[in-house]
Amino acid sequence: MEQAFTETIKVVLKKHFGKQSEEVFENSQLLQYLNQKTKSANRGAKARGSFANLYAIYVLVEDYLANDFQNRKGEYTDYEGALYTKLFQRQKTLPFGNKLQNHALNNRVNAEFQKFFPTSGHTPILRNLETNRYWINEKLLIYKDLNLSKTIIEIIDEYIKAKQDAFQKFIQTCETLQEIENSEPQKVQSFILGLLAPNIDARLFEIVSYAILKYYYHDQVIYFGFELDKLSKENLKLYKTGRTNANDGGIDFVMKPLGRFFQVTETLDVKKYFLDIDKTERYPITFVIKSEKTTQELLDKLRNNAIEWYSAKAIVEKYMACIEGIINISTLIERYKTVVQQGYLNEILSEIIKQSKIEFNYEVNF
Incomplete structure (x- = not known):
């Protein structure tokens, strides 16, 4: 499905993957999920944002990159996982994230992903309830030999920027109307x-x-x-x-x-x-x-x-x-x-x- 922000997603993908970008976009379920969740980016401040689910993915991919797993092939399976408390606090430091609750990390992302892709054998977030450790599903981060982790972060950053710009314009419109x-x-x-x-x-x-x-x-x-x-x-x-x-x-x-x-x-x-x-x-x-x-x-x-x-x-x-x-x-x-x-x-x-x-x-x- 194409929507206004799809063009931004494709620009980011082309920068990273060149001629393969269209193929990557069409075949990556995680990218297709992001495409669904960023529909409000160009609809102004009045449209509902999707920060909770996007940020749950963001902080896990960020942790993946911070540990350089994109260059350590095969080692992520041995990773002890990111602590829930660390991920949750990181979400709250992101723009519009200071009031987010724990539902996205714990269930909502996976539940919604399964609605979009009912025949998929994967869910984006993996967790161990006993240790309270979390992982991004690396199988959804990799298409053939291409690692999508950096592009995921960049796409969500572009969405954040679009929503910030929209809310700034909303405030400016209100202040103009005051005059x-x-x-x-x-x-x-x-x-x-x-x-x-x-x-x-x-x-x-x-x-x-x-x-x-x-x-x-x-x-x-x-x-x-x-x-x-x-x-x-x-x-x-x-x-x-x-x-x-x-x-x-x-x-x-x-x-x-x-x-x-x-x-x-x-x-x-x-x-x-x-x-x-x-x-x-x-x-x-x-x-x-x-x-x-x-x-x-x-x-x-x-x-x-x-x-x-x-x-x-x-x-x-x-x-x-x-x-x-x-x-x-x-x-x-x-x-x-x-x-x-x-x-x-x-x-x-x-x-x-x-x-x-x-x-x-x-x-x-x-």
Whole structure:
């Protein structure tokens, strides 16, 4: 399959393998996998990146090269393997990698690779669970007498560069829109609405959701206290609790003073929802879902999937009762329009810029 970034892959291969480059590309399953995983490179910052799976391969090939196995033919089979902790920490030092979890190294790369190549007898990552040591599958690194390790690193480096450039342009676009917010507000509104779509990068969707909800709630007032004649007045305030997609127990936003939890997601895997609920000791959670389905459709889908998964309806209903609310894309759009009417368009854009710079390490990487 050819896609925009395929040309970059082929340029790298031609530099290393000359006339054999096309043959290598067509016959290497690992290169074909990279071709699949780099489709978002030229689609801008709004397209979902594939850093987790690419970085799992990257750090293992990097370890392979660091030990000069590309020049030590036949010796990799005797290698004790790279320590998981070292690989995992290395992933986090790569651009956009500081919040990555362990799923790619442990299973996701191999599982996805097998989906792409169901008849292949190989998987990219080999591991020993007892010693926590990992290897790249050298059989996928070598085509005939050609070693692809250096080209794999260079291809992923080019993908990183393309994504960095895309996010830099995204930030620059946001900052340019800030300058015309008063004179051309429709352009700014349309840009932000364009970030509320099912195919948007999950991190950007979470950032935009936070910016909208923060200003949607911040003018709402609550009165509370221990005595009726001594009630305190406080505005609702939404806090972002950490980096997007972080392993933080399933809490993306917290509202003060109500203590309301929000979790942003794009999946309809009921096990993931119930896991988030379990992580917070079945504390009620509002789910912000990157979906154009209606809230009722989403609830029905979750309940039906839960009934299929769990045999006891009582358990299902206990979990479903913990879903305090569902905010879908259409709800976010409605709340966005409300906040814009209240005059907070520039504040939303500023929040998107601020959170994006934090999330994508703009100051460090660009």
